[in-house]
Amino acid sequence: EWQKFKELRIDGPTKLKSYIPQLSNELKNPDTFKKIYQYSFNWGKNIQSSNKGVLEIDTAIELLTLILGSQTKGYKHVDSFCEYLKETPTVRAMNRDQWDTFYTFSKTMNDKFDNYDEDAAWPTLIDEFVAWKRKKGCSKSILRSNY
Amino acid sequence: MKLGKRKAPEKPSRESGQVEQESKRQKKDSQSQSNNSNKRKLAFEDQENCSEPPTKKLKPMSNTKTNNLRKSAPVKKLSVRPLASSVEKQNTKNGTNDKELWGKIESAVGAILNKTRCDIGSEEIYKSVEDLILLKHSSDLYTFVQQKLESDLDKKQLEILNYLQGSNGQMQLFSGQSDFLKYMENSWIEFCETLNYIRNVFLKLDRGWANTTSSVRPLWEMGTDIYRTKIMGQNIILQRMLTSLNNTLHIYREGNSISIPLVQTLIRSFITLNIYEKFEEYYLNFVRQYRQEEVLKRFFSSQSTFDISEFLAYVYRVYQFELADISEAVLFGRSKKDIEKILDTEVLTKNYECILQWGFLQLMDLPAETQIQQTRMYYRYFKKNIRKLDSLNAKFGEYIKVFGALIVENTPENEMIGKLIEFYGKINNVWENGFSKNKHFHYQIKGGFEHVLNLKEIKMGELLAKFVDGRLRTGVKMTAEEIEALLDKAIELFKYINGKDVFEAFYRKDLAKRLLLNKTSSVDLERSMISKLKEECGGGYTSKFEGMFKDMDLSRDILEEFKTHAQSVHKNMDLNVSVLTTGNWPPFNQIELKLPESLAEYQELFKQWYGTKYHGRKLFWQNSLGHVILRVNWFGPGNTKKKEFILSLLQNSIMYCFERTGSLNFNEIKQIVGTEEKELKRGLWSLSCGKLRILTKEPKGSEIGEEDVFTWNEKFRHKMYRIPANAIQITETAEENDKVKKEIAQDRQYQIDAAVVRVMKTRKQLAHANLMSELITQCKFPLKNAEVKKRIESLIDRDYLERDKKDPNVYIYLA
Numbered sequence: 004e005w006q007k008f009k010e011l012r013i014d015g016p017t018k019l020k021s022y023i024p025q026l027s028n029e030l031k032n033p034d035t036f037k038k039i040y041q042y043s044f045n046w047g048k049n050i051q052s053s054n055k056g057v058l059e060i061d062t063a064i065e066l067l068t069l070i071l072g073s074q075t076k077g078y079k080h081v082d083s084f085c086e087y088l089k090e091t092p093t094v095r096a097m098n099r100d101q102w103d104t105f106y107t108f109s110k111t112m113n114d115k116f117d118n119y120d121e122d123a124a125w126p127t128l129i130d131e132f133v134a135w136k137r138k139k140g141c142s143k144s145i146l147r148s149n150y
Numbered sequence: 151m152k153l154g155k156r157k158a159p160e161k162p163s164r165e166s167g168q169v170e171q172e173s174k175r176q177k178k179d180s181q182s183q184s185n186n187s188n189k190r191k192l193a194f195e196d197q198e199n200c201s202e203p204p205t206k207k208l209k210p211m212s213n214t215k216t217n218n219l220r221k222s223a224p225v226k227k228l229s230v231r232p233l234a235s236s237v238e239k240q241n242t243k244n245g246t247n248d249k250e251l252w253g254k255i256e257s258a259v260g261a262i263l264n265k266t267r268c269d270i271g272s273e274e275i276y277k278s279v280e281d282l283i284l285l286k287h288s289s290d291l292y293t294f295v296q297q298k299l300e301s302d303l304d305k306k307q308l309e310i311l312n313y314l315q316g317s318n319g320q321m322q323l324f325s326g327q328s329d330f331l332k333y334m335e336n337s338w339i340e341f342c343e344t345l346n347y348i349r350n351v352f353l354k355l356d357r358g359w360a361n362t363t364s365s366v367r368p369l370w371e372m373g374t375d376i377y378r379t380k381i382m383g384q385n386i387i388l389q390r391m392l393t394s395l396n397n398t399l400h401i402y403r404e405g406n407s408i409s410i411p412l413v414q415t416l417i418r419s420f421i422t423l424n425i426y427e428k429f430e431e432y433y434l435n436f437v438r439q440y441r442q443e444e445v446l447k448r449f450f451s452s453q454s455t456f457d458i459s460e461f462l463a464y465v466y467r468v469y470q471f472e473l474a475d476i477s478e479a480v481l482f483g484r485s486k487k488d489i490e491k492i493l494d495t496e497v498l499t500k501n502y503e504c505i506l507q508w509g510f511l512q513l514m515d516l517p518a519e520t521q522i523q524q525t526r527m528y529y530r531y532f533k534k535n536i537r538k539l540d541s542l543n544a545k546f547g548e549y550i551k552v553f554g555a556l557i558v559e560n561t562p563e564n565e566m567i568g569k570l571i572e573f574y575g576k577i578n579n580v581w582e583n584g585f586s587k588n589k590h591f592h593y594q595i596k597g598g599f600e601h602v603l604n605l606k607e608i609k610m611g612e613l614l615a616k617f618v619d620g621r622l623r624t625g626v627k628m629t630a631e632e633i634e635a636l637l638d639k640a641i642e643l644f645k646y647i648n649g650k651d652v653f654e655a656f657y658r659k660d661l662a663k664r665l666l667l668n669k670t671s672s673v674d675l676e677r678s679m680i681s682k683l684k685e686e687c688g689g690g691y692t693s694k695f696e697g698m699f700k701d702m703d704l705s706r707d708i709l710e711e712f713k714t715h716a717q718s719v720h721k722n723m724d725l726n727v728s729v730l731t732t733g734n735w736p737p738f739n740q741i742e743l744k745l746p747e748s749l750a751e752y753q754e755l756f757k758q759w760y761g762t763k764y765h766g767r768k769l770f771w772q773n774s775l776g777h778v779i780l781r782v783n784w785f786g787p788g789n790t791k792k793k794e795f796i797l798s799l800l801q802n803s804i805m806y807c808f809e810r811t812g813s814l815n816f817n818e819i820k821q822i823v824g825t826e827e828k829e830l831k832r833g834l835w836s837l838s839c840g841k842l843r844i845l846t847k848e849p850k851g852s853e854i855g856e857e858d859v860f861t862w863n864e865k866f867r868h869k870m871y872r873i874p875a876n877a878i879q880i881t882e883t884a885e886e887n888d889k890v891k892k893e894i895a896q897d898r899q900y901q902i903d904a905a906v907v908r909v910m911k912t913r914k915q916l917a918h919a920n921l922m923s924e925l926i927t928q929c930k931f932p933l934k935n936a937e938v939k940k941r942i943e944s945l946i947d948r949d950y951l952e953r954d955k956k957d958p959n960v961y962i963y964l965a
Contacts, residue, residue, distance in 0.1 A: 056947075100946045100953065107958050124918035124959045127939045 020069065037106060040070055044102045057096035060088050071109060080109055080136075087132045094128065101126045115140075248285065252294075254278040259295065262347045263302045265340075272351075279354055288359035292366060295352060299345075299373055303380035306337060310387055327394035328409065334391060335412055337381070338419045345373040378423045388425075391416070392432045399433070399476060400440075413480050421484070430485050434492060437472065442496040450501050458512040459520065461505070462527050469493060494535040502536045510545050514553075514580070525584025543590050550577060550598030558605050567617035571639045574599065596646075603646040607932060608891065611652030614644060618679065619660035624671045633675055641682045649931045650687060655894045658694060659736045663880050665702050666728060666775050697734030705729045712759055725752050729760070729769070737893070739774040739886070743799060744824035746806045749778070777876050778802045784864070794872040795844070798879050800825060800833040805844070813861040816854070827856075834860065836878045842868070844875070898931060902941045905929055907950055910963040917960045 047062045048055070058066070064085045071081045084105070088094055097105075104126050112119060116133050119125075258275045261268035268275070282291050313333060349356060349369045356369045367375070382388050395416060402408045420426040448464070449456050472493060477486040498505070513525055532542045554573060561569050577595060585591045603610050618640055620626070621633050628636070647653060664670045676699075684692045705728040716723055745753070757769050776799040784791045797805065803823045807814055814822075820830055831854040838847040838860060845860045905928040910916060916924070921942075926933055942961070945951050954960035 098943075098947055100943060104953070104958055122919065122922070122935055124939075124942075124953070124961070126943055127936055130936065130939070 040106050041103055043070055044099055055096065057098045058102060059096050060094060063097045063102070064088055067105075071106075080112060083136055084109075084132055087135050091131075091135070097128070101128045104129065248282075248287070251278045251282050251285075255282065255291070255294070258351060259298050259348065262344055262351070263298065265344075275351055276354070279352055283354055283358060288355055289363075289366075291352065291355055292360060295348060295355075295369065296372060296376070299348070299376050300380065302344075303341075303376050306341075307380050307384055307387075310334075310337065310381065311384065314386060314390060327397050328412070330390065331394050331398065331412055331416060335415050338377075338415070341373075341377055345370065348373070374423055378425060382423060382425055388428065392429055395429065396433055396436050399480070400436070402476070402480075403471065410480060414482075417481055421482075426484065430488070434485065434488055437489060438492045438496055441468065441472075441493060442500075445497045445501065450504055456504065456508045456512075458509040458528070459516070459524060461509065462524050462531075465497060465531065466527065468497060490535075498531055498536045499538075502532075502538055502541070505536075506541055506545050510542075510549060514549060518579075522579070522583045525580055526586075529585050539588075540590070543588075543594060546585075546591055547594030547598050550594060551601050554598060554602030555605060558602060558610075563609075563613060567613050567640070567643070570603070570643060571636070574642060575639065599643075599646045600648075603643060604648050604932070607649050608652050608894070611647055611649050612656050612887075612890075614640060614647065615653050615656035615660060618657065619664070622671060622675055622679065623664060623669045626671060630672060630675065633672075634678060637675070637679050637682065641686060644683075645686060650691070651897065651931050652894055654691065654694075655736070655890050655897075658698075659882075659886070659890055661695060661698060662735050662738075663775075665698060667777065667876075667880055669880060694734045697731060701730050701734060702728060708760075708763075711763075712756060715759055716755060719755065720752075723752060725756070727756055730772075737889070738772045740772075741774050741800065741829050742825050743773045743803060744822065745773070745799065745803060749799070749802075773799050775879065777879065779872070780805060792871075793866075793868065796872065796874040796876050798833070798876045800829060801837060801875060801878075804830075804833050804837060808845070808860075808862045813859060815859045816856050819860065832878060832883075834858075836875070840877075842873065842875050898929075898937075899941060901929055901931075902933070902938060903945060906938075906942060906945060910951060910961060913963070915954070915960060915962050917957075919959075921961060 043066050044058060047058050047066050051059055051062055053059065067081055067085055108125065108129055116137065119133055121130055121133070254270050254275060255278055258268050258270055258278075260266075279291070282288075310333075314330075352369060360366050360368055366372075382391070395413060398408050398413055417426070417429070420429050445464075448454055449461055469490075472489050473486055477483060477489050509528065513521065513528055516524060529542070533539050554570070557569050557573060558566065577598075581587065581591055581595060618637065621628070621636055621640075626633065644650070644653065661676075664676075670676055680692050680695050680699075683695075708729055709725075709727055712727070713723075713725075716725075744750075753771055760767075760769060778797055778799060780795045780797055780802055782793050782795065782805075784793075795801075795805070800823070803825075804819060807819055807822050816830075816834070819834070820827070823830060823833075825833075834845070834847075834854050835852070836842075838845040839852045839854075843863055844866055846863045847854075848859045848861070849855075902925065905925050906921070909921060909924045909928065913924075922933075922935070922938065925938060942951065946953070946961075949964055951961045952964055954962055
């Protein structure tokens with residue numbers, strides 16, 4: 004199915020947006036969706052101006068919002084992750100491993116990262132994201148308590 | 151039949167009459183025993199043949215018997231009277247005979263009890279006793295004695311009560327307990343004497359009828375029993391005795407003297423009377439109470455200050471006193487165990503937490519002379535008396551960690567290792583001599599120092615390397631043995647450091663400088679240090695260092711050859727070259743530098759010659775480490791002097807600028823010397839702003855600016871002829887330091903990568919957690935989770951590994 008992208012010559016986020024509803028049925032199949040997600044990394048790489056083996060942050064953010072954000076059910080942390088990527092200047096790109104893992108992360112992780120294990124095999128990018136989010140959460144609650 | 155043995159005693163001085171001495175009594179016993187046996191025989195025979203006078207039978211026996219017993223006494227005429235007949239005769243006069251006998255007994259006993267002289271001779275009394283026994287009045291006799299004793303002691307009791315209460319029945323306070331005790335002692339001694347006499351008199355009864363009749367006790371026991379009931383049974387008397395005895399002992403406890411024999415006698419009397427437990431109970435309670443209060447008041451109350459030396463001395467005194475001085479000496483050791491238990495509980499165990507919390511720290515702060523001895527005592531008390539040695543052990547461990555951490559936090563860097571070495575020595579001393587090398591305590595030392603020395607992981611390895619470097623350099627004012635000892639101590643600390651690769655990197659850098667700048671004080675010490683490291687970490691660890699030494703040795707040989715070759719070309723070439731194998735030596739600062747002609751020429755010459763000798767090798771000159779000795783001659787009005795300067799190549803090039811020119815600005819110098827700005831600034835600073843002002847700088851100030859102008863200092867003065875000016879070469883800059891750290895970090899990354907690949911190649915597939923644990927065993931430095939993850943990600947990126955599609959926690963090796 005994902006080869007259709009190539010066929011249809013979708014070469015911009017806008018076109019993809021319009022195409023998504025058509026594929027919505029197919030997208031409901033989780034395996035298919037996962038493959039689409041993973042493929043989108045390659046696709047994103049190709050449409051980038053630079054020719055690197057990684058996905059630049061801006062592209063990554065757009066793609067994530069597009070693909071994962073579009074599913075109404077079950078993909079958490081997409082927005083906050085994108086926020087993290089925007090706010091952290093040291094992160095300039097995502098590699099394939101990080102891209103793929105984020106999918107699993109988004110699907111399986113609780114709102115409050117209760118089931119997150121830093122000592123497991125999550126890429127450091129995600130470790131740092133969790134730490135960042137937790138810190139933010141902390142300061143928010145402190146603010147709240149002052150009032 | 152009465153045998154006249156008694157008339158022929160074996161004593162040298164004959165005493166007829168009263169029985170007095172115990173020894174005689176014993177002799178009498180032996181005699182009387184044989185008497186008894188004879189008598190029994192006689193009695194038996196009598197019963198059988200009453201009619202026949204057994205005289206005939208007796209005579210020979212008695213004679214022999216008498217002969218046996220009477221060894222040295224003069225022969226006496228024996229009158230042997232047939233017993234049976236006399237008894238039979240007297241049977242008729244039963245009543246009167248009895249009365250006579252009883253009368254004698256009564257008066258005898260009365261005399262004994264009243265301590266008056268008895269008119270009746272002792273033999274007569276004994277005979278009377280015997281007769282009465284034969285007349286089957288044993289039981290009556292016994293009862294008689296008993297009653298007599300009872301009435302006597304009744305009297306005594308009243309006397310004592312009177313003594314205590316006075317005539318008006320009120321309790322009187324008399325002057326001093328000792329009076330009362332003496333009174334009681336007297337009473338007891340008298341009683342014993344009396345009972346003794348009575349017993350001797352009634353010996354036959356005691357050993358005969360009383361012995362065989364089970365319902366009846368021996369006289370001695372009977373008598374003491376009566377004493378116990380009548381005298382000590384009186385509660386007033388008993389209580390008075392207990393308090394007086396106890397108070398007397400307490401007077402002794404407070405340091406005053408008492409009459410020990412007095413107390414001993416009375417205690418002995420208690421033992422004899424079987425009432426020692428009463429005293430013991432009273433006394434132990436008192437001791438418990440007293441010591442409990444005392445120790446609390448003196449050491450553990452809110453007003454008291456706790457001082458460990460004072461406390462230990464106190465404990466020692468108390469134990470010494472209670473156990474040795476009183477218990478062993480006065481109480482005959484009977485209550486020793488119980489007292490010890492009381493002391494253990496009241497003085498030590500109940501307060502052990504305070505002793506531990508306050509005392510331990512004080513103990514550690516004591517000066518060396520007293521510390522060991524007191525630690526030994528402290529240890530012994532915890533081990534033997536309190537029996538909480540593991541609490542002490544834990545405290546020891548805690549102390550090491552806390553105090554060690556304080557040292558690490560608060561000491562300035564240049565003193566830290568020294569202080570840690572000192573601390574380590576002190577702890578070991580305490581362990582060896584104070585804690586008797588207890589194995590469990592040694593675990594605490596290990597754990598404690600491992601914790602302390604890894605608080606600042608990278609820093610510690612660096613500081614230790616610096617410390618050793620400082621001791622191996624020239625200019626250290628210590629003997630070789632002292633330095634050697636210090637190196638040993640440094641190795642002790644080295645063992646605990648987890649990141650040994652840090653030490654290696656810094657040590658290598660410092661060793662390189664020492665070797666190349668001729669700053670090693672002793673090659674033996676250097677080699678000794680390396681062998682110590684080798685022993686600890688194995689040959690792989692020290693291989694580079696050894697390589698460095700080899701290079702230096704080889705260089706000497708090469709230089710010899712070169713010089714012989716070069717003599718033909720250049721005379722008076724004073725050149726020294728060290729050829730270094732790149733792998734062994736640390737990376738050096740690469741600087742651009744234009745050398746003066748002559749030096750450049752030398753370098754070329756050597757390079758060419760070396761090329762002919764060793765094909766296929768490339769030489770790179772490390773100009774940052776080269777140094778020269780420059781001879782400067784001053785010429786000028788009134789100003790001819792010569793000096794030699796030891797300079798780095800950079801400094802040398804700078805100096806050369808001023809050979810013909812007096813003054814130059816920064817950029818001009820830069821042009822000539824051809825080195826980068828930062829290095830040039832350093833060099834210029836060392837020549838113009840430090841201790842040696844070979845050049846003067848305008849404007850003044852310690853910053854080198856690009857507009858500055860430098861002038862040769864005509865007024866330069868120095869007391870030495872050959873002046874070392876290249877200190878900058880050996881001092882470590884911040885950049886150098888950072889470089890080494892980067893080197894270490896880089897090296898660790900490579901090691902992790904290599905380890906991961908190695909493990910994954912073998913296992914093919916491994917979960918993240920398992921991979922981590924494998925790495926921890928493989929890598930010799932501490933690992934951080936995040937660090938390892940980054941390397942794994944990098945390896946995934948480079949397609950060495952991939953994640954398992956089904957379980958992202960598992961990695962798969964990609965061949």
